[in-house]
Amino acid sequence: MRKTVLKGLLGEALDLTVAKRLKTVDYDLLVEPFAKRYENDGAWRCEFWGKIVRSAITAAFHTGDTELRAIIDKTVKDLMATQTPDGCISSYPEDKQLTSWDIWGRKYVLLALLRYYEMLNPDPAVLQCCCRMVDHLMTQIDSKKTDIRECGLHNGLASASILGAIVAVWRLSGSRKYRDFAQYIIDTGCSSSGNIFAGAIAGVVPAALGNGKAYEMTSCFQGAAELLQIENDPHFKAVVDSYYTAVRDREIFVTGCGGLKDISGEFWYEGALRQTRGDCGGLGETCVTATWIRYCMRMLELNDDCTIGDELEKSLYNGILGAIAPDHSHWAHVNPTPLTGNGCRECAVDQIGRGFGTPFGGNDCCRAQGPEGLSTAAAIAVMDKPGKVLLNLYEPLESGNLIVSGNYPVEPEAKIGFTYPEKYVLALRTPDFLKEVRLNGEVIPFTAGKYLEIDRMWSCGDEIVLSFDFTLKEIIAPGDDSFVAVKRGPLVLAEDSAGVIPEAKVHELWQGKDLCEYAACGKQMNEKNTLTVWFKR
Numbered sequence: 001m002r003k004t005v006l007k008g009l010l011g012e013a014l015d016l017t018v019a020k021r022l023k024t025v026d027y028d029l030l031v032e033p034f035a036k037r038y039e040n041d042g043a044w045r046c047e048f049w050g051k052i053v054r055s056a057i058t059a060a061f062h063t064g065d066t067e068l069r070a071i072i073d074k075t076v077k078d079l080m081a082t083q084t085p086d087g088c089i090s091s092y093p094e095d096k097q098l099t100s101w102d103i104w105g106r107k108y109v110l111l112a113l114l115r116y117y118e119m120l121n122p123d124p125a126v127l128q129c130c131c132r133m134v135d136h137l138m139t140q141i142d143s144k145k146t147d148i149r150e151c152g153l154h155n156g157l158a159s160a161s162i163l164g165a166i167v168a169v170w171r172l173s174g175s176r177k178y179r180d181f182a183q184y185i186i187d188t189g190c191s192s193s194g195n196i197f198a199g200a201i202a203g204v205v206p207a208a209l210g211n212g213k214a215y216e217m218t219s220c221f222q223g224a225a226e227l228l229q230i231e232n233d234p235h236f237k238a239v240v241d242s243y244y245t246a247v248r249d250r251e252i253f254v255t256g257c258g259g260l261k262d263i264s265g266e267f268w269y270e271g272a273l274r275q276t277r278g279d280c281g282g283l284g285e286t287c288v289t290a291t292w293i294r295y296c297m298r299m300l301e302l303n304d305d306c307t308i309g310d311e312l313e314k315s316l317y318n319g320i321l322g323a324i325a326p327d328h329s330h331w332a333h334v335n336p337t338p339l340t341g342n343g344c345r346e347c348a349v350d351q352i353g354r355g356f357g358t359p360f361g362g363n364d365c366c367r368a369q370g371p372e373g374l375s376t377a378a379a380i381a382v383m384d385k386p387g388k389v390l391l392n393l394y395e396p397l398e399s400g401n402l403i404v405s406g407n408y409p410v411e412p413e414a415k416i417g418f419t420y421p422e423k424y425v426l427a428l429r430t431p432d433f434l435k436e437v438r439l440n441g442e443v444i445p446f447t448a449g450k451y452l453e454i455d456r457m458w459s460c461g462d463e464i465v466l467s468f469d470f471t472l473k474e475i476i477a478p479g480d481d482s483f484v485a486v487k488r489g490p491l492v493l494a495e496d497s498a499g500v501i502p503e504a505k506v507h508e509l510w511q512g513k514d515l516c517e518y519a520a521c522g523k524q525m526n527e528k529n530t531l532t533v534w535f536k537r
Helices: 007-021 027-036 046-063 066-081 102-117 124-143 154-160 163-173 176-188 196-200 215-230 234-250 284-304 306-322 351-356 365-381
Strands: 004-006 380-387 387-393 397-399 403-406 413-418 422-428 434-439 452-458 463-468 471-476 485-486 491-496 507-510 513-518
Touching: 004 007, 004 046, 004 365, 004 485, 007 066, 007 306, 007 365, 027 046, 027 066, 027 234, 046 066, 046 102, 066 124, 102 163, 124 163, 124 176, 154 176, 154 215, 163 176, 163 215, 163 471, 176 306, 176 380, 196 234, 215 234, 215 284, 215 380, 234 284, 284 306, 284 380, 284 387, 306 365, 365 380, 365 434, 387 403, 387 507, 422 463, 485 507
Parallel strands: 387 422
Antiparallel strands: 004 397, 380 387, 397 403, 403 413, 413 463, 422 452, 434 463, 471 485, 485 491, 491 513, 507 513
């Protein structure tokens, strides 16, 4: 697995998130519900351990932070110690298991343990723990003759989203029974209100699939995409491609965020068309954005489609960076794409304390999930394929023999150098604002939207210089052509109600307005500090 160290805007944010958030979490508190199995109130304390630990694992792998690694080692050991002789790891007492968020929580435990096994510590005991967990779940469902769609919320989307974890257990163990269990989940269609896979290939819009719950639904499709990485199935490939295209075109905002309808912005609801409106609930749940990023990463692994990298860049530099609180210890739950005065960023509240009376360490799903989206940037930036290396992000970084320097996306130039000889095809993402590519001073032609592939033995003296056109570009709102947003390269620009922001990286004057990058706006994190993305034409 390739290690990539990011050193630009994303890398700086990741380092601060490690120091100010991931190292400060009370991991003993997160393990406690599994040790005592007291979750009998229908809450979801069960999700926080897996969500937070899996992002910490990715961050530790790419940053090389040894202190964070030690924290992870300890909490994994503590969590595995909660497994009972029957193989169960659950935060729910036995009489409440297979209800509410139980399987959802088990999913996140599996995802974290499996990532730990693959990225940090290939201890057979970790994989065995995961296999025993799934064996126990399969026995429970079979003995009770229970439909997995009836074992969780949102018409089964929550419980069926364990699909990706089951696929990973099969991939790593090789045991056919897990492949069969994955097929069982797929055959259910993951929702009691209609088969989401059949609906996607039939052209049903995302908002009308299942109950429209964006985050859980996308997790199900992500599991299907991960199965495709092992088995080639043209029909199912068309299914996951169709879902990607539909969400991209109908649901993702100009900032790369997604989710709206309810107050927390959790549903697909024709978001691309409604993003300029103020009557569609909260806009842009961070959980949705982070899950969309993970899905796009899987799609990029399945497709040599340069434009998927464009979507990832948009979500990372706008939606993800924009959701982080200034001190990097907290995240916003809703990450708005508002009109003047219609939206602000606020730190997510303790969900368990708010809904069930007893605070749970200040934990919120988006505070847990935001670091996952951010840490994924390192995995996306440089990706290996057979005989080929995809360079998807151009901020300063080091990866293998590659070094990217400059100050992209603040400055419109990036340089690529090489630290030791190696032969491979280097595939460069070509966004529509890429102006020129030079290899050792020679201009190399390219087609925007298609990877520029250069096959050679790369040596220490080679240099690629990419020049970008950061002229301001107006984006007409897809749902209402009376509104326009402004972009500078990959960065969405916005106006902050507090005026000019000195610490912003980008300052531009547009139609008499002082604009800066969206990620820097609204960082007072209160209702008095609004921001504007969509302007009247």
